[in-house]
Amino acid sequence: MLEVKDLHAYYGKSHILHGVHLNVRQGEIVSLLGRNGVGRSTTIKSIMGQVDSTGSVKFKGEEINGLKTYMIARKGLGYVPENREIFPSLTVRQNLMLGMKNARRSGRWSVDDMFKLFPVLAERTDALAGVVSGGEQQMLTLCRTLMGDPDLVMIDEPTEGLAPKLVELVARLFEEIKNRGVSILLVEQKLTIALKISQRLYVMGHGRIVFEGTPQDLKANEAIRKEWLEV
Numbered sequence: 330m331l332e333v334k335d336l337h338a339y340y341g342k343s344h345i346l347h348g349v350h351l352n353v354r355q356g357e358i359v360s361l362l363g364r365n366g367v368g369r370s371t372t373i374k375s376i377m378g379q380v381d382s383t384g385s386v387k388f389k390g391e392e393i394n395g396l397k398t399y400m401i402a403r404k405g406l407g408y409v410p411e412n413r414e415i416f417p418s419l420t421v422r423q424n425l426m427l428g429m430k431n432a433r434r435s436g437r438w439s440v441d442d443m444f445k446l447f448p449v450l451a452e453r454t455d456a457l458a459g460v461v462s463g464g465e466q467q468m469l470t471l472c473r474t475l476m477g478d479p480d481l482v483m484i485d486e487p488t489e490g491l492a493p494k495l496v497e498l499v500a501r502l503f504e505e506i507k508n509r510g511v512s513i514l515l516v517e518q519k520l521t522i523a524l525k526i527s528q529r530l531y532v533m534g535h536g537r538i539v540f541e542g543t544p545q546d547l548k549a550n551e552a553i554r555k556e557w558l559e560v
Contacts, residue, residue: 330355330481330512331376331406336384336394338368338375345371346382347536351514353481358503358513360523362558363533369516370411372533373483376514377401377408389480403430407479411486411516413466415473417459421450424458424469428476436478437509443472446502464491471502481512488519500526520558524548532557 331353338346346368353359361369375382378398386394393401402408416424425440444451447468453461458469467487474482488496496519503526506513517523523530524544532540532547534557540547547553 330357330389331514332385332387333372333376334385334387336372336375336382336386338371338380338382340371340380345380345536346375348384349533349536349538351531351538351541353512353514355480355512356507356510357529358507358515358527360515360517360527360530361533362517362520362523362530364558365518367533368536369533370485371536373408373485373514373516376483377406402477402479405478405480407474407477407482409471409474409482409484409487411489413463413470415458415466415469417457419458420455421458421461421465421469422454424473425476428473430477436476437511438472438475438478440476443475446505447472447498464495467491468495468499471499475506475511479511481514482506483514483516485516486518487515488517488522496522520554 333349333351336346336349349372361372363369371380374380376386378396378401382394385392388404388406425443449465450468453465458466471487487499500522503513527544529543530547531538532553539557540553
């Protein structure tokens with residue numbers, strides 16, 4: 330569904346990505362791992378058209394590198410940023426409704442689905458999004474993206490700063506997303522979660538992919554874990 334080949338990305342004169350390659354199949358959860366600063370977030374921002382890049386990015390067989398971000402989103406690629414980009418002066422429900430691409434056509438997800446998956450959001454439905462907790466804002470950002478009915482969603486550090494119970498809820502949500510046929514490309518710092526929910530994993534180091542394989546492959550490769558993941 331998503332195929333990235335020889336992706337190079339730059340911030341000004343700084344060369345951040347050096348020929349990244351990866352792919353995500355339909356209904357698959359793939360995690361992109363690595364220490365902070367190795368280029369994981371830049372990779373998904375490049376795929377989403379937010380960073381200048383060269384190389385090939387194909388989504389559902391169509392080349393999308395070079396397209397505007399809104400055009401990429403309309404093709405069915407969702408993006409959940411790390412910095413919780415909610416509309417603080419709107420309510421939780423209004424934020425969710427804004428995520429819908431077409432109010433006249435229902436997709437895989439409804440507002441009620443979001444409230445069933447995250448009851449805490451249902452309790453805060455009429456609260457202004459700017460006054461709910463950071464964890465609730467993180468959930469709201471994720472749910473709003475799903476309301477746009479993407480075929481693949483890229484999620485950047487979704488469990489950062491979340492309480493353990495919310496982390497468990499998010500992990501269950503990922504399984505539900507996969508069960509509905511939606512693919513996930515996940516940037517995640519917590520190795521235990523990535524190993525538990527992913528079908529395949531990529532590890533980045535210095536702007537390159539240094540490992541790809543299954544969770545079992547990574548568990549068996551102590552050298553990769555020590556060099557590129559463990560502190």
